[in-house]
Structures are given as structure tokens and as C-alpha cells.
Amino acid sequence: MASTTVYLWLSFMIITQIVGEDIRSEEMSVIPDAKFQCANTTCLPFISVITTDIRNCQFACLGQSQCTAATFHRSTSNCELFDNMLNQNGNMLADVDATSMNVISGTRFPPELTTTTTTTSTTKTTSTTTTTTAIQHWAMTGNMSVARYYYTASTLSNGSVLVAGGYNSGLFDSAELYNPSTGTWITTGSMSVPRYVHTATALANGLVLVAGGGSIGGCLNTAELYNPSTGTWTMTGNMSVARYYHTASTLANGLVLVAGGTDDGFSYFNSAELYNPSTTTWTITGSMSIARYIPTASTLSNGLVLVAGGYTGSSYLNSAELYNSSTGTWTTTRSMNVGRSYHTASTLANGLVLVAGGSNGATLNSAELYNPSTGNWTTTGNMNVARSFHSASTLPNGLVLVTGGYASGYLNSTELYDPSTGTWTTTRSMNVARYIQTASKLANGSVLVAGGSNGAALNSAELY
Known part of the structure; x- marks a missing residue:
């Protein structure tokens, strides 16, 4: 029997947000080249928005208090936000156009944003670390x-x-x-x-x-x-x-x-x-x-x-x-x-x-x-x-x-x-x-x- 396996290349993103003296942090896991299979209707996105890149899709999710996961489609710049995944991580489909993300803890997006994002990615043959900084602005x-x-x-x-x-x-x-x-x-x-x-x-x-x-x-x-x-x-x-x-x-x-x-x-x-x-x-x-x-x-x-x-x-x-x-x-x-x-x-x-x-x-x-x-x-x-x-x-x-x-x-x-x-x-x-x-x-x-x-x-x- 033929089978397709989605190997999970996990990126763990830790977001630290500083608002005056108020410091909060959030963590997400990132799964490249995969999207949620959504075997039931509760898995459907509650909203889809257009964002310029994956990072802004992440921020869009963090800006919605009910968001627990997101999928970004590169070809269309479509960012799907989910509020009830019901442990869908085991139901992933391979899709080279998509990157999926799960919020591990905290989704609150505080006011004045000085946001540092650190991403570490590993596979059997590669290991990369990138750091980006984004500030909420006009x-x-x-x-x-x-x-x-x-x-x-x-x-x-x-x-x-x-x-x-x-x-x-x-x-x-x-x-x-x-x-x-x-x-x-x-x-x-x-x-x-x-x-x-x-x-x-x-x-x-x-x-x-x-x-x-x-x-x-x-x-x-x-x-x-x-x-x-x-x-x-x-x-x-x-x-x-x-x-x-x-x-x-x-x-x-x-x-x-x-x-x-x-x-x-x-x-x-x-x-x-x-x-x-x-x-x-x-x-x-x-x-x-x-x-x-x-x-x-x-x-x-x-x-x-x-x-x-x-x-x-x-x-x-x-x-x-x-x-x-x-x-x-x-x-x-x-x-x-x-x-x-x-x-x-x-x-x-x-x-x-x-x-x-x-x-x-x-x-x-x-x-x-x-x-x-x-x-x-x-x-x-x-x-x-x-x-x-x-x-x-x-x-x-x-x-x-x-x-x-x-x-x-x-x-x-x-x-x-x-x-x-x-x-x-x-x-x-x-x-x-x-x-x-x-x-x-x-x-x-x-x-x-x-x-x-x-x-x-x-x-x-x-x-x-």
C-alpha cells in the first residue's frame, strides 16, 4: 500500500513583547511545507486575511485572541487563522506552498509592540537560526x-x-x-x-x-x-x-x-x-x-x-x-x-x-x-x-x-x-x-x- 508521510520540520518561535514595563512572551511551532488536513468542520478557518509574508501572518494570528493556529499560502499570500484545531497536528498534508503554525502558549497581542522573533529550524541535514525585529507602526x-x-x-x-x-x-x-x-x-x-x-x-x-x-x-x-x-x-x-x-x-x-x-x-x-x-x-x-x-x-x-x-x-x-x-x-x-x-x-x-x-x-x-x-x-x-x-x-x-x-x-x-x-x-x-x-x-x-x-x-x- 502506497503511503505519503509528512516529515515535520519544526521551528519553535519565541516572541518577546515589551510594552513599557510590561513584558509578555508567546511561543509558536512552525511546520513548513504542510497544511492542516481539517478532517472535521471545526478545523475550518474563522477568518482569512492577505498578508505580505509568513511573519505578518504570525502577527495576524497573535492579534486575534481566539487564534490558535495559522497557515500561510505563499502563492496567494492568503493567511488562514484557526480557532479550534482539536489536535489536528496528526492530520497534516504535504504542500510546498504552505507553512503552518500552532500557538503553544498565549495569543494576546499587547499594545505598543517592540517584538523580537527568534526562529530555530532543524532537519536531519540543516540547522538555521534567524532573528528579526518588528515594531507596530503606521x-x-x-x-x-x-x-x-x-x-x-x-x-x-x-x-x-x-x-x-x-x-x-x-x-x-x-x-x-x-x-x-x-x-x-x-x-x-x-x-x-x-x-x-x-x-x-x-x-x-x-x-x-x-x-x-x-x-x-x-x-x-x-x-x-x-x-x-x-x-x-x-x-x-x-x-x-x-x-x-x-x-x-x-x-x-x-x-x-x-x-x-x-x-x-x-x-x-x-x-x-x-x-x-x-x-x-x-x-x-x-x-x-x-x-x-x-x-x-x-x-x-x-x-x-x-x-x-x-x-x-x-x-x-x-x-x-x-x-x-x-x-x-x-x-x-x-x-x-x-x-x-x-x-x-x-x-x-x-x-x-x-x-x-x-x-x-x-x-x-x-x-x-x-x-x-x-x-x-x-x-x-x-x-x-x-x-x-x-x-x-x-x-x-x-x-x-x-x-x-x-x-x-x-x-x-x-x-x-x-x-x-x-x-x-x-x-x-x-x-x-x-x-x-x-x-x-x-x-x-x-x-x-x-x-x-x-x-x-x-x-x-x-x-x-
């Missing part, structure tokens, strides 16, 4: 075709990022798409109406809903839909109220909740309305207790929507309230410790909401946590740099990345919040200082920061 990627700020960025189901509208010495109706595989932008269909400070919401049907915003001649109540399949926009139902600087939140039932905002900078709204993708119509729902614009809105794990802070035209708010989609009503919850606007709100893996920075006449470095179970806010560690008009992204490892913004000047600094310690750590700075930028999470775990302004509108983009 890398410039392709430029947008148009420099813009006060625009929206939406991650599509196909992995592309849609940028639409904005401002730069004039208003834009143009839109463009970022392709993470190529690192390039291409123009797509333009919106029917130029707009800025609008909202964009990715719907369950794959379309993107853009609503409201400022435009030539005043504020808009119009809305339109982008279809990624055709690259075109179509008008949909109008909101009952023209508004910008409002919030938009996707509810568990698929409806989109729009709340608050202003129409001219002098009238401020407490009204809210719902968009139904099935009927393409808007309906009025319960009003907030307080008119506010530039608050944050966060959809909680219990299905409620938390709106916090904002500005009334005369005061910065510390109040917060909850929208219940089952009843269509708002209820006040505990107030934040500090009134703020132009802040960020990030939902953490533990269900808490992290609010950071912003302004209340002075730029803030304070941060606080909302607990949906108790309705209470508690202060947490301060950011190292006070900032407003910044962006915040929850990373696959559970950390929160805060980027850029404005204080006494335009910022390129970035920092990471660790929910397990309640502390912030400064990480590598962006290549370009910017505020009013967007930050989009990509399928491969990277964060795309694009556009914004540093006194002049920017078309540059970079990846963390």
Missing part, C-alpha cells in the same frame, strides 16, 4: 483622489471602505472606495446632493444609507442609498426634519435611529426618527429629554441606544439617555462626571462604553466608563494627551486605539486604552497630524485613518 497607504474632511467612511460587506461627501473650500458629492488588498482608492458614483457633517450607516442588506448634512443653501432632510453592486446612489425617503451634526444608530430590528442635531447652528433638536430599509420610509419616534448636537450614540448589548453629552448652543452636557426600540421612548440614565462634546464613545468587549476626551470649553484628557447593568459612570485613567475631534477604534485584541485630534494644535499622537488595567499607553504616532479624520476597521484587523485637516484638508491615508 504605514502610509494610497491617497484619496480628493482632500476632504467632515465626510463619512463606511466599511462595506466586501471589505472595501466607502468615503462620501465632505468639505474642502467647497462641498463634495463625490465618493470613492478604498481596496485593502491593493492599498488604492478608486472613484465610484457620486451622491445626488453634495453634503457634509452627515451620517452614513451600513444596512443589513449591504446598502449604505446617507442622511442629512449641510449643503449648498442650507441643511438637508434628504437621504440616499449607495449600492456596492452597481456603484450608484438612489434617493430614498426624506427625514421629517432637516438636520446635521446628528447621530445615526443601527437597531437590533434593522431600523436606523437618527437623533438630535441642528439645522443652522441656532436651532437644536431633541427629536428622533426611524428609517425602515424595507419600506424606505421614515417615521417619527419619541424625543430625547434634551436637545443636543454632536453627542455620541452607542448601541448596547441589551439593544438600547446610549446617547451621551453634546452641546446645546450654550452649554456642554454631561447628561445621558437611553432609547428603547421596543417602546419607542427615551429614559434618562446617570450623567457623566464631565460635560463634553466632540468626544468619542467606544463599546468594549465587556459591554461597557468608554467615553474619552472632547471639549467643554477646554480640551479634555479625561475618560469614563458607562456600565449598562448599573446605569453608572465611573472615571477611568486619563489619556496622556488632551484631545477633541479625534477618532477611536476598538481593536480585535480588545484595546481601544485613539488617534489624532486637536488641542492647542493638530495632533499626530496616538494611544491605546487597556480595559483590563484602565490605563492608557502611548503608541507610535501617525505620519501626519490630523483632526476631523475618519478611522475604519478593516477585516484584517488593521485600522485605516484617512483625510481630515491640519490647517489644510488632507487626502493622505495610513494604516495601523
